[in-house]
Amino acid sequence: MTTKLLSIENVTFHYFQRHGLRVKKRTVLNNLQLDVYQGEVLGVIGRNGCGKSTLLKLLAGIYQPDKGRIVANNVRVSLQTLNAGFDNALSGRDNALISAMLLGHCKAHALSQLEEINDMAELRDQFDEPVKTYSAGMRARLGFSIAIKMQTDVLLIDEVLGVGDAAFRSKAEQIIDEKIRSGLTVILVSHAVHQIRRLCTRAILIENGKIIDQGGVDGVLSNYEKTIKNTIG
């Protein structure tokens, strides 16, 4: 954990909600400061609407911050949600090709990876059938396999591993473990406390657009559980 891959410097981000002609401003992230180091698995937790997903979108370069800046030192960052927009009428193979190219790979490289994607997703002959014939689990497996095979330097994962059967879930966790050991940096947003505990090396807790706690996973998680209890109680 020495090389700094990404840093978020005093980032503020607003949403503008439009109702007809009226516009309302809401601050989602407020003067956020965070560094991400090579090879770490950073867990991001917090309640719904606290700004977790916005943070990932900023890191992926989809949004630009209103204030502050994000410094990425020549790294490829990609956001992976498992419900990536597959075209239902096309085969798993065609969808994998387009997804891989969208994730930033040239056509030749994407084509060369298709068989390995199929191996990992365990779709076999179904790989050439339209995605509309797939079960939810099969779609999730395809999405996960594309994301993992078409590796980037920093993988941003938003609420994953909830789908797929138990066997694939444990395989997916194992694959993530391997990737982490091979030096892939992961930022994981999840509500599943056990997943954060198992996979992450560090965690941050976001509340009302600010980081209110960061550091060791156990400490941050117990703090998170406390904030939830306080709200309920």
Place this chain on the structure above:
Amino acid sequence: MTPKHFWQLVFTTTQLNLKSEASKSYLMYAWWFLEPLLFVAVFYVVFGIFMAQNKPGFVVFLLCGQVPFLWFARTISNGCSSIAHGIGLMSQIRIPKLYFPLVTIFQDTVKSLCVFALLLVFVAIYDSNITAAWFALPVIMLVQFTFVLSLTLLCAMLVPFIPDIKYLVATSIQLAMFGSGIFYDFRTVIREEHVSLYLANPLANLINQYRSVLIEGVLPDWQALATIMVISSLVVVLLIIVLKRLDSVYPRVLLE
């Protein structure tokens, strides 16, 4: 994303979208030809038979207006929401927003090229009148492509900010149909003093050029083509520059 990668992505998506679209209907690729044929059939019945314009050559005259018009109309109506519909993708990955309109424009252009091929075969058989002027056709088509590209880009870029424009686009396409001489010959309908105004409409002008080449067998008006080409190209370049600047604005505008 390098330019090479960007174009690879645009062409692969276009190809796969066409495949996807075709697989969604029973007659698949046949619809590329059937749909324009149905349009022409309706026009023929209304204007050729009911309104008794059944002069010889009316079908060819109609086709020369209808085929280019459908290319124009379909591209703009499909393209105007292209950036807005790209929200699912652009909220997941960082992608140049030019990708979305380009894919729809190419999709409709591929389909239209097939219809043009059919038109040429039809004219060749019906009129058996292939002249050297036909070599000018690709030039007219290139000018039309650039013109359609400029309008589609403009609409696609505006719709995310002002969704209401979609309704105006549909009405404007209707207007363009009536104002571009698809089912009438402007020389017999438009008054002498209004002709230059009529031909200032690029679509009417282009349709007139197609007819010069395909029906009269004469070369098109190069000066008019050059004017449309230069203005459209300038607009395209300008719009691409603006689109690059607005690239990170679109996901926010569309999600908020």
